[in-house]
Amino acid sequence: MNISPELVLTDLDAAAFETQCLAIFRRQASGCAVYREYISHLGINPAAIVRSDDIPFLPIGFFKTHEIKSADAAAAIVFTSSGTTGMVQSRHPVTDLSWYKQSYLQAFRRFYGDPGDFCILALLPAYLEREGSSLIYMADDLLKKSRHPLSGYFLHNHTELAAALQELKLSGQKTILLGVTYALLDFIEIYPTDFPDLIVMETGGMKGRRKEMVREELHETLCAGFGVQEIHSEYGMTELLSQAYSPGQGRFFCPPWMKIRLRDTNDPLSPVQSGKTGGINVIDLANINSCSFIATQDLGRLYPDGSFEVLGRFDHADIRGCNLLVQ
Numbered sequence: 001m002n003i004s005p006e007l008v009l010t011d012l013d014a015a016a017f018e019t020q021c022l023a024i025f026r027r028q029a030s031g032c033a034v035y036r037e038y039i040s041h042l043g044i045n046p047a048a049i050v051r052s053d054d055i056p057f058l059p060i061g062f063f064k065t066h067e068i069k070s071a072d073a074a075a076a077i078v079f080t081s082s083g084t085t086g087m088v089q090s091r092h093p094v095t096d097l098s099w100y101k102q103s104y105l106q107a108f109r110r111f112y113g114d115p116g117d118f119c120i121l122a123l124l125p126a127y128l129e130r131e132g133s134s135l136i137y138m139a140d141d142l143l144k145k146s147r148h149p150l151s152g153y154f155l156h157n158h159t160e161l162a163a164a165l166q167e168l169k170l171s172g173q174k175t176i177l178l179g180v181t182y183a184l185l186d187f188i189e190i191y192p193t194d195f196p197d198l199i200v201m202e203t204g205g206m207k208g209r210r211k212e213m214v215r216e217e218l219h220e221t222l223c224a225g226f227g228v229q230e231i232h233s234e235y236g237m238t239e240l241l242s243q244a245y246s247p248g249q250g251r252f253f254c255p256p257w258m259k260i261r262l263r264d265t266n267d268p269l270s271p272v273q274s275g276k277t278g279g280i281n282v283i284d285l286a287n288i289n290s291c292s293f294i295a296t297q298d299l300g301r302l303y304p305d306g307s308f309e310v311l312g313r314f315d316h317a318d319i320r321g322c323n324l325l326v327q
Contacts, residue, residue: 009255009285010256018052021283025293035058057295080238082127091238104138107255112176125183128155181202188222262274281293
């Protein structure tokens, strides 16, 4: 069965999602050696899976120890995770970048609109200072599509960022500031800003640079520092090619080709219903050439409308680069 991004990364209704989900599962259950072996060890016959609810999720840790790939083609790029010194990095080989590009562009347009309408400022020092960041790949493309002369990266040049924000505020330009959490806090300590229409999107944790904060405290501090009502957030990671976005209050919404399921923290093969706390499992159909069914190390709560909160991490889980805040 030929599966293209145009068929999958679009406005899937429940029936279409189920169809594509099962088709991709069958493809990966045979084509991804690591996933195939994992399913076999569970004693599950892939042919017996007729509902997406019954699909097993691959523990995310396998991306640290094995090559997770469902296509014979060579990787066009290998995305790697951030982490403190001594941590084993996750590696995500991507054989077809069109899936990633279409996923992040479609999601951005769905939640925010045309990137060409925005000035996009990126305060991402921890990501710029290493190789293999999927976030930087996405940011590079969004900055190009922005076309605004002030769009760009700000490493440690906070004075220039403060001047740019003031100019953009005065001109009434729609602006997004994409920033790693600790860098946003560093900035507002020296340059508190009053820009009520600014979209501040935090993309990652403290990277070991600052003490971890609960989400409510962090967002209250950032709101005061930037003069905004809400802090937006991105939920994404090296092992996924799609992102969920939160417009505030820490509640994330997925694009139609990405779904969240919860698992029992004591029995990873047992599902947890919405409204309760469980381990976050992600279905990301954009991961067609690796594995679309990932059991993360995050704890969360799922709502009936499909939105979710991230409540923390499993004990002893590595600190990773995406939006991880202790709740």
